[in-house]
Structures are given as C-alpha cells and as structure tokens.
Amino acid sequence: MSKVYLAGPEVFFANGNELIEQKKDIARHYGFTPVASVEEDDFPSGKFESGMFISTLNERLMKSADFIIANLTPFRGISADVGTVFELGFMCALGRPVFGYSNDPRDYDERAANDYYVGAIKPVDGLLRAPDGQMVEDHEMADNLMIDGGIIARGGQVIRPNAGARLANDDTSMFESCLAAARDYFAMRA
Amino acid sequence: MSKVYLAGPEVFFANGNELIEQKKDIARHYGFTPVASVEEDDFPSGKFESGMFISTLNERLMKSADFIIANLTPFRGISADVGTVFELGFMCALGRPVFGYSNDPRDYDERAANDYYVGAIKPVDGLLRAPDGQMVEDHEMADNLMIDGGIIARGGQVIRPNAGARLANDDTSMFESCLAAARDYFAMRA
Known part of the structure; x- marks a missing residue:
C-alpha cells in the first residue's frame, strides 16, 4: 500500500488535529497509508530545539513516503504555506510523485x-x-510557476474548484479529488 | 570553482535584472560561479507553456549547481517567496549545501x-x-521551521540583520554575509 505524506497548514488550525485525523481516514479509504507531521509529547522543550526536531522528523517522514499530497490553499496571504511548499520541492527533488490542491479557485x-x-x-x-x-x-497557474510546474512536470495535478468562492478550510472535496487522481496515477503504473 | 544557484524574488522587481546581475558580480568576487533564473527571448509564447518552460529550466539549473543561496526576505506578505522556498526544499533533498538570508531582522x-x-x-x-x-x-526562527531547520541541519546559516529596520531590497549586505559563510563552509571542507 503506497504511503502518502499529507502536507498542509492544518497543523496551525484551531481544529488542526481533528482535520488531520479526518484526512488520514479519507486517505485510508482511498487505499493509501497516510503520514503527517504530528504534535508529540516528547518534543524538546526549547523553542528553537523543538523547531529543529520537527523539521528533522518531517524530512524523515517525507523520505519514508511514496508520494505527497500538498494542500496549497493560500495561507496567511496570497500564496501557499511556505512549509508545505518546502516539502513539495523536497519531494520533487526526490523524484516522488506529487499532487496538490487548493480550496481557492483563482489563479x-x-x-x-x-x-x-x-x-x-x-x-x-x-x-x-x-x-x-x-x-x-x-x-x-494556481501559484508560483515552480509549484505548479514541479507538480505537472511529474504527471501530477493541481486540483482546484472550477469557479466560485473559496471553499472552507474543512471542506475536503479537493483533497478527495487529489486522492482519486493519485489512485488513478498508481493504477495506470501498476 | 563552486557553482551557486541564486534563488530569490528579484525576478519580480522593477529593477530585477540589474539586481540579479549585481548579485552575480558579487558572487564571482567571492570565488563562485553564479547561476540564476533568466528572462530569455526564446520562451514559448503561451502563458502556461512559458511557466512550464521556466520551471523546467530552473530545476535543471539547480541540478547543475553545487549549492544554493536563497533570499528569504518576506515577499508580498509575512513569509519568503514561495518559488524560492520550493527551490530551497529541492536543494535540501538533493543533499546540497544551503544558505539563506533575509533583509528583515524579525522572527x-x-x-x-x-x-x-x-x-x-x-x-x-x-x-x-x-x-x-x-x-x-x-x-x-526567521520563517517556517522547515526553512530554517532545513538550512541549519545541513550546516548552513540563515543570516539576518541583528536588529533595526528591514533593509532595502537592493541592500546586498546580508547576501554578502551569506557568500562569506559559504566561502568559509567550503574552505573548511576543502
């Protein structure tokens, strides 16, 4: 079963842990094993030290994953969350399949x-x-050309609503479309 | 002579080409061969097609480079330019040395x-x-923990002014400090 790294700004949301658990359940429903950054109890107590700890942990999780689905919905501004974008670039360089989605329909x-x-x-x-x-x-394109370009060049997709208002942060329909695209991608290569 | 990929939002600035040429000159002064994304005449004419072309070109330039210096100064918001961040994550995954700077002193x-x-x-x-x-x-940290963490874990530095106001976009002092740090890094490993 392919392992998917779930990247996105959910970790910052007030209901982040619930949303991440919900997304993991949905990913399992599509036949994937999900991994995502977690808030653990054994982080170092120092502010800087805990930052380094989580960075190293996330890089290790990415290396263990077969592909990434990145939530590119604009976060605190007009572009995707920079942590998510770092992870997308990281997985592109590792040569893993990459998929992205945004709940905002706009270029x-x-x-x-x-x-x-x-x-x-x-x-x-x-x-x-x-x-x-x-x-x-x-x-x-949905965001900076390195983001859309990196995804599309690897056979992935950047999935967005066709039009209309930005979907709520807890709307998982674009995420599900991404999972379906990933399932098709792997089925075609099986 | 080590080749450095210069990543940053300068390509969007009104005086971007001059600034990029200036930064290339400074990099040469520090003993490095600079490469950076360029505006060329032979881009495909379509909007989407030219975006894909530049994305592919930049990925190729990065693979040809020995290390990256990323301008992480906040761009159109409170975080670094997402294109630059993608490139930083990309070079981290390739295992290349990475350095970053911001003209903004703040966390x-x-x-x-x-x-x-x-x-x-x-x-x-x-x-x-x-x-x-x-x-x-x-x-x-200067920005999202994946950015600072990725740089510091690889022996690089995130260089910022010690305090005071954000430096102007055409102030190259932080960039020069990054070049000096990179020169020391390679000298220690020579």
Missing part, C-alpha cells in the same frame, strides 16, 4: 490583483505590473 | 503579530494563538 495573478494590490495591477509591455513596478506572474 | 512570530494579525496574538497554553484560534509558530 495567482487574480489573488495578487484582488487581495494584495487591490485592483492596481495593469498590463505593461505584455506583463502584469503593480504600481511599484513589480511584475505579477501570469502563467494561468 | 516569523513578530511579523505575524505585527504585520498580519496586528497585535492580536496571545499566548494560550504555551502556544501563540490568533483571535481565530490559529497557532503562530514561535521557534525563534
């Missing part, structure tokens, strides 16, 4: 225009530019 | 408290929590 440039620069982006010489002259990526 | 929790939640974070049962119940990382 990166739409979020930048509406949620960060608030309507002030304009096309200049074929590129989108903000008032400060900064360029805004416009590759019809 | 992640300070930025979350002041720039995102605007003073509304409080300690609850030993963890920092926002009004929505979300936990805010407090590991005395």
Whole structure:
C-alpha cells in the first residue's frame, strides 16, 4: 500500500488535529497509508530545539513516503504555506510523485490583483505590473510557476474548484479529488 | 570553482535584472560561479507553456549547481517567496549545501503579530494563538521551521540583520554575509 505524506497548514488550525485525523481516514479509504507531521509529547522543550526536531522528523517522514499530497490553499496571504511548499520541492527533488490542491479557485495573478494590490495591477509591455513596478506572474497557474510546474512536470495535478468562492478550510472535496487522481496515477503504473 | 544557484524574488522587481546581475558580480568576487533564473527571448509564447518552460529550466539549473543561496526576505506578505522556498526544499533533498538570508531582522512570530494579525496574538497554553484560534509558530526562527531547520541541519546559516529596520531590497549586505559563510563552509571542507 503506497504511503502518502499529507502536507498542509492544518497543523496551525484551531481544529488542526481533528482535520488531520479526518484526512488520514479519507486517505485510508482511498487505499493509501497516510503520514503527517504530528504534535508529540516528547518534543524538546526549547523553542528553537523543538523547531529543529520537527523539521528533522518531517524530512524523515517525507523520505519514508511514496508520494505527497500538498494542500496549497493560500495561507496567511496570497500564496501557499511556505512549509508545505518546502516539502513539495523536497519531494520533487526526490523524484516522488506529487499532487496538490487548493480550496481557492483563482489563479495567482487574480489573488495578487484582488487581495494584495487591490485592483492596481495593469498590463505593461505584455506583463502584469503593480504600481511599484513589480511584475505579477501570469502563467494561468494556481501559484508560483515552480509549484505548479514541479507538480505537472511529474504527471501530477493541481486540483482546484472550477469557479466560485473559496471553499472552507474543512471542506475536503479537493483533497478527495487529489486522492482519486493519485489512485488513478498508481493504477495506470501498476 | 563552486557553482551557486541564486534563488530569490528579484525576478519580480522593477529593477530585477540589474539586481540579479549585481548579485552575480558579487558572487564571482567571492570565488563562485553564479547561476540564476533568466528572462530569455526564446520562451514559448503561451502563458502556461512559458511557466512550464521556466520551471523546467530552473530545476535543471539547480541540478547543475553545487549549492544554493536563497533570499528569504518576506515577499508580498509575512513569509519568503514561495518559488524560492520550493527551490530551497529541492536543494535540501538533493543533499546540497544551503544558505539563506533575509533583509528583515524579525522572527516569523513578530511579523505575524505585527504585520498580519496586528497585535492580536496571545499566548494560550504555551502556544501563540490568533483571535481565530490559529497557532503562530514561535521557534525563534526567521520563517517556517522547515526553512530554517532545513538550512541549519545541513550546516548552513540563515543570516539576518541583528536588529533595526528591514533593509532595502537592493541592500546586498546580508547576501554578502551569506557568500562569506559559504566561502568559509567550503574552505573548511576543502
């Protein structure tokens, strides 16, 4: 049974542990063995030391996993959680299959225009530019091109709602679509 | 001569090309051969196709490099540029030495408290929590623990100003300190 590393910002949510356990149950329903970062009791007590401990633990969990599903829903801003993105890059370099999803239907440039620069982006010489002259990526992708590109180049998918409002953090439908895509991916290669 | 991959959000800056060329010159001064993502003329014309092209190009450049220096200065929010973070995770998994710097002196929790939640974070049962119940990382690190942890576990450093205001985007002093640290790293292992 393939082992899936569940990456995402859930660890920061108020109901994070419940949500992670729920996602693990769903992953098992799709035939996978889930692993995810955990809050354990035997962490070192120091702030810095516990950070290093969790980082090392997560890298070890990733190496033990066959593939990753990354929750790329924007977190505290217009892009995915950076911890999740680190893990996605890590698994790409290991050559493991990678899948991602976002509960937000919008492309990166739409979020930048509406949620960060608030309507002030304009096309200049074929590129989108903000008032400060900064360029805004416009590759019809969910997030930075390294994220979408890394996933798609490896035969994975970045799954999002077709349109409409951003789904709630505890809506697992995009996650389930990712699991279905992963199941198909492995079935085709079995 | 060791080849260094220069990762950072400079590609989005109005003066990005000049800044990248300047950083390449400085890297050469420290004895390294720099490589960085480039804007080329022969990109595919389609938005999505050019995104995939650059992603593939950058992954190839990273594989050709001996180590990475990542500009982790917060970009359009309270965390590092996600493209840069993907690349950092990628190089960590490849087992290459990794170095990072930020022009912002603050820990992640300070930025979350002041720039995102605007003073509304409080300690609850030993963890920092926002009004929505979300936990805010407090590991005395520059950003998410996967970033700092991945760098430090490999003998690299996350270099920041000691205190004071965030340095301007075109201030290269932290970048130079990173190059000096990398030079020492390779000298010790020569």
